[in-house]
Amino acid sequence: MDYFAGLTLQNSIKDIIDVLVVSYIIYRLIIMIRGTRAVQLLRGIFLLVITWALSTWLNLYTLKWLMNQIFTFGIVTVLIIFQPELRRALEQLGRGKLFMRSSPEEQDVSQRISEVMKSVNYLALRKIGALIVFERYTGLNDYIESGIKMQSKLSSELLSNVFIPNTPLHDGAVIIRGDQIMAAGCYLPLSENPFISKELGTRHRAAIGITEVCDAISVVVSEETGQITLALNGQIVRDIKEESLISKLFEELRPQFKAKGTEWKAFWKRKDGDSHG
Incomplete structure (x- = not known):
């Protein structure tokens, strides 16, 4: 309630821009890794997060301890696993291509x-x-x-x-x-x-x-x-x-394609x- 009470038009615009920028960055990252093995790795990480949340909610101490140990080294592990994707993202960022609008060609x-x-x-x-x-x-x-x-x-x-x-x-x-x-x-x-x-x-x-x-x-x-x-x-x-x-x-x-019957x-x-x- 205190947040909304002190909310001004300027702060509202800043928050909207903040959310839009972060959302667009996440969208571009998803586009970049789509069609690579990183998608399967992200699913595995998501399952680990769900497992950690359930262990915390149900007070499963042994499982929670195991998840905490995994997350302790998680940052280093993620950097190693996603090294090709991170390198490609940095290369595209340096070339100014990370935020360019992609337009996939229609394939027959x-x-x-x-x-x-x-x-x-x-x-x-x-x-x-x-x-x-x-x-x-x-x-x-x-x-x-x-x-x-x-x-x-x-x-x-x-x-x-x-x-x-x-x-x-x-x-x-x-x-x-x-x-x-x-x-x-x-x-x-x-x-x-x-x-x-x-x-x-x-x-x-x-x-x-x-x-x-x-x-x-x-x-x-x-x-x-x-x-x-x-x-x-x-x-x-x-x-x-x-x-x-x-x-x-x-x-x-x-x-993978939109027009199905006409192509056949x-x-x-x-x-x-x-x-x-």
Whole structure:
């Protein structure tokens, strides 16, 4: 009550500006870390805070003591864990880009699938091995940095050319973010699942491994058989047919976009045009 009694117009304006500035800074930080592994780390920190609050409220002394010990070293831990994000934020701040308004480009999911399918069919017909990874909500920057950065517009011709044998980029994975090929020759974690068939080699184990640690989607072309395999959530579908692969890719990638029904129709329209051409 004392606060509102002594409240003046000048103080009100200052408080409003204060709240707006802090809110905008938090908003920009959220935009900056969106699509990276920092999101999962923040969720873990949030759960720790909730656990600490419950232990205090319920007087769980042992759990409360444990939480206090964790928070004692929490600042140092956070600085270590979020070191890449903090460095990127400071770099953007120095360049004056942290507070610039972002305008994400509208991406055409059906066009992406069309380009990838043209390349996959080309490679499968010639039994050229390939590993293609679609980045989704979890960022794959760590794996992108392990390969050769490209940041090129996605096209079936470029994608096919990357995997041609005896070329510098053919060995490893291609990572696709939106409508760009971010990098080629990337190293992925291999799955240690003991139930994976012994017939599957390193390429398939890498395709499964990346989907075990994040929400990415992998498409593999076998160089022995030319079969196409889809990997998702640590599971694979071997020798998947073209129609099923298109349907599954569209189903999994579509939530990232606004216009859903029109893109699907446009994709089949382009497919019909290609077949007549």
